[in-house]
Amino acid sequence: MIHSRLDTAGADFQARRAAMLARLGELAAEQARAVAGGGPKYVDRHRARGKLLARERVELLLDPGSPFLELSPLAAWGTEHPVGAGVVTGVGAVSGRLCVIVANDPTVRGGASNPWTLRKTLRALDIALANRLPLVNLVESGGADLAGQSEIFIPGGRVFRDLTRLSAAGVPTVALVFGNSTAGGAYVPGMSDHVVMVRERAKVFLGGPPLVKMATGEESDDESLGGAEMHARVSGLADHLAADEHDAIRIGRRIVARLGGPAPAPPPAAVRPPRHDEEELLGIVPGDLRVPFDPREVIARLVDGSEFDEFKPLYGDSLVTGWATLHGHPVGLLANARGVLFSPEAQKAAQFIQLAGQARTPLIFLQNTTGYMVGKEYEQGGIIKHGAMMINAVANSTVPHLTVVMGASYGAGNYGMCGRAYDPRFLFTWPSARSAVMGPAQLAGVLSIVGRAAARARGQVYDEEADAEMRRAVEARIEEESLPFFLSGRLYDDGVIDPRDTRTVLGLCLAAVSGAPGPERPAGYGVFRM
Template identity: 80%
Template sequence: MGVVRSRLDPAATAANREAMLARLAELAAEHAKALGGGGPKYVERHRRRGKLPARERVELLVDPDSPFLELSPLAAWGTDFPVGASVVTGIGVVEGVECVVIANDPTVRGGASNPWTVKKTFRAMDIARENRLPLVNLVESGGADLPTQKEIFIPGGRLFRDLTRLSAAGIPTISLVFGNSTAGGAYVPGMSDYVVMVRERAKVFLGGPPLVKMATGEESDDESLGGAEMHARVSGLADYFAEDEHDAIRLGRSIVRRLNHRKPGPAPLAGYAEPLYDEDELLGIVPPDLKTPFDPREVIARVVDGSDFDEFKPLYGTSLVTGWATLHGHPVGILANARGVLFSEESQKAAQFIQLANQTGTPLLFLQNTTGYMVGAEYEQKGIIKHGALMINAVSNSRVPHLTVVMGASYGAGNYGMCGRAYDPRFLFTWPSAKSAVMGPAQLAGVLSIVGRQAAQARGQAYDEEADAAMRAMVEAQIEAESLPFFLSGRVYDDGVIDPRDTRTVLGLCLSAIGNAPPPAAPAGPAYGVFRH
C-alpha cells in the first residue's frame, strides 16, 4: 500500500528504450503528414487568398499557452486518403471552457469530406456529447468527396442529427464559417446554436450558382445566393457578421465566454504531487517482443500523483493489478495487466473492483497488455467462460467513466474485458508499442494450418506442406500489419497514438474534460446483468 517502489533498471532497459524511440520517430513522420495539410503548394495558395490554415485558426481560438489535445490525427492512415482525413479535431480551452473543436482543412481537396472525415467527425461529436463539452465548428468545406458519395451520403446524415441532439441536450454548438459550406455542409451552420460568418468569404448555400442554373434556370452569384452579408441582413442565418477571420475568432471566443458554462463534476484535489520517477523512463518499460512480460506498476509509478498507489487484492489474481490513486488530483481506479493472460481469479477480482468503483463514482483507467483469457481443459472446467463473462458484464454495465491506454498486447476477448473500443471508454489511446487483433499472428496462422491439415486428413488427401508454409507466412504478415497501432488509429479505433511520456498529461486533460458532465445517476433497475459465479 502507498508509494510504489520502482525496481526499474534504466541500464537493463536501454534496448527497450531504443526500440520505442525508433517507433516514436516513425510516429513523428506520420504526424508530419497530417500537419502538412494538402502540401506546400495548396497551403501557400490558401495563404495567398488571405486565409489561415486550419491549425492556425484553432491556435487563435484556444486560450494562449493552453494545451490542445488533438484527436485521431492519424485517421485515414493506410488508405487512399491523406493522413488526417482533411479535418482537425480535438479538445481545447476557450475562454476557460473546455470545448471540442472540429476544423475543416480546406488545403486538402478543398476540405471535402471522405469516409474517414465522417468517422473522425462522428468520434469528436460523441466525445462532445458524452462529456457535455461545447462544440465549435470551424467551417470551410466543399461538402462530400463525390467519388465516395456512396460511403458518405447515408451515414453522413448522422452529422446533422447529432448537432440537433447536442443542442436539445443543452450542449452549445457554434459554427464559425470562413469559406464554402455548401450542399449538406450548409446544414452545419443551419443546425448550430450560434453562427458567425466572414464578410466576402463565407458562402453558405444548398446549391451553388451552377447547380441553381441547372435545376431552375435561374442566374445568380455567390454573394446574393449565400454570402455572409446576405445571411446577416436577409435570411437571418448568420447571427454575427465578421470583418475577417481574426474577427470571426474573436466573436467565437466571445460567444463561449457568454455561455455561463459551469462544470458540474467534482473538482480535482488541490496540492497533488508529481510522480517520484522520471516520465522519460516510460520509454524503457515495454519490451519490443510483447511475449516478454513487464510490471505495470512501473508505469503507474510514473503516471499517478506522488507515485502513490493503494493496491487492491495484491495477493489474489496477480496477473491483474488493481488499485486506487489520483491523477492530476482526480481519483481513479486502475486495472492493469501484469502478465498478459487473464485467469478466473483475475476476472472475479476485476468484477469486484469495478463494482467498488461504481459505489464511489470513481472513474476507471484500464492499462492494457493482455493476450486474452486462458484456454485449456483445466481452465474451462474451472469456469473461465463464466468468469470472463462476469468481468465483461461488469465492464459493459459500469456507469463510471472509463479511460483506456493500450500499452502492449490487446488480443482476443481480453480486449473486451479491459475496455476496448467496443465498450465505449470515454477516451482510448495507444502507445507505439501496442498491437491488437483476434489473436497473435503466429497463433492465428497456426490455427488455420491445423484446420487445413485436419480437413485434408478427413478427405484422405496428402497435406501440401509447401503451400501450408506459404499460407502461414502470408497470414502472419497480414495480421502483423493489421494489428499495428498506425493501422488501427487510421481506422479511428483509438483517439490517437501517443508518446508514453505524454500519458500523464493526456489522461489529466481527459479527466478534466470528463468533469464537464454530471456524475452518472444511479440506475432505476439492477446495475448489472446476471453474474455467473
C-alpha cells in the same frame, strides 16, 4: 508509494528505450503528413488568398499557452485518402472552458469530406455529447467528396442529427464559417446554436450558382445566394458578421465565454508529480510482447506522488488493481501484469469495477493482455463464466472509462479491458501496441491445424510447402493489421501517443469527463453466471 525496481542502466532497459524511440520517430513522420495537409502547393494557394490554415485557426481559438488534445491525427492512414482525413479534431480550452473543436482543412480537396472525415467528425461529436463539452466547428468545406458519396451520403446524416441532439441536451454548438459551407455542409451552421460568418469569405448555400441554374434556370451570384452579408441582413442565418478571420475567432471566444450553464469545476487539489521520471516510460515495454513487464512501473510514473493503494494484491496477481489520484482526480486503475487473464483475475476485476461504480470513481485500463486463459483445466474451472462476469461489469459500468493500450490487446482480453467496442470515453495507444483476435503466429497456426484436419478427413496428403507459404502470408498480414498506425488509421483509438505524454493526456481526459453529469440510476448488470 511504489518503489521502482527498474534498472535504467541495464542493457534491457536501454534496448527497449532505443526501440521505442525508433517507433516514435516513425510516429512523428506520419503525424507530419497530417500536419502538411494538402501539401505545399495547396497550402501556398490557401495562404495567397489571405486565409489561415486549419491548425492556425485552432491555435488562435484556444486559450494562450493551453494544451490541445488532438484526436485521431492518423485517421485514414493506410487508405487511399490523405493521413488526417482532411479535418482536425480535439479537445482544448476556449475562454476557460473545455470544448470539442472540429476544423475542416480546406487545403485537402477544398475541405470536402471523405468517409474517414465523416467517421472522425462523428467521433468528435460523440465525445462532445458523452462529456457535455461545447462543440465549436471551424467551417470551410465543399461538402461531401462526390467520388465517395455512396459511403458518405447515408451515414453523413448523423452529423446533422447529432448537432440537434447536442443542442437538445443543453450542449452548446458554435459554427465559425470562414469559407464555403455548401450542400449538406450548409446544415452545419444551419443546425448550430451560434453562427459567425466572415464577410466576403463565407459562402453558405444548399446549391451554388451552377446548380441553381441547372435546377431552376435562375441566374445568381455567390454573395446574393449565400454570402455572409446576405445571411446577416436578409436570411438571418448568421448571428454575427465578422470583418475577417481573426475577428470571427475573437467573436467565437466571446460566445464561449458567455455560454452560461454550470460553473466550471474548481481545480483539483494541489497536484504532486510522480516521484519517478516519466522519461523512463520509454524503456519499460519489451520489444517481444510475449515477455511480461510489471505495470506498477508504469503506474509509478503516471499517478500523483507515485502513490497507489493496491486492491487484492495477493489474489489474481496477473491483474493489478488499485486506487490513486492523477492530476488531482481520484481514479481506479486496472493493469495487466502477465498478459493472460485467469478466473481469479476476472472475478477480482468485476468486484473492483463495482466498487468504483459505488464511489463514482473513473477507471483507467492499462492494457497488455493476450486474452483469457484456454485449456481443459481452465474451461472446467469456469473461465467462460468468469470472463463473462468481467465483461458484464465493464459493459454496464456507468463511470467514465479511459483506456491506454501499452502492449498486447488480443482476443476477449481486449473486451474485458475496455477496448473500443466498450465505449471508453477516450482510448489511446502507445507505439508498442498490437491488437488482433490473436497473435500472428497463433492465428496462422490455428489455420494450419484446421487445414491439416480437413485434408486428413478427405484422405488427402497435406501440402507442407503451401502450408508454410500460407503461414508466412497470414503472419505478415496479421502483423500489419495489428500495428498501431493501422488501428489508429481506422479510428480504433483516439490517437497514438508518446508514452511520456500519457500522464498529460490522461489528465486532460479526466478534466474533460469531470463535467458530465452522472447517471440517473446506479449501474445495473446483466445476470452474473456464478
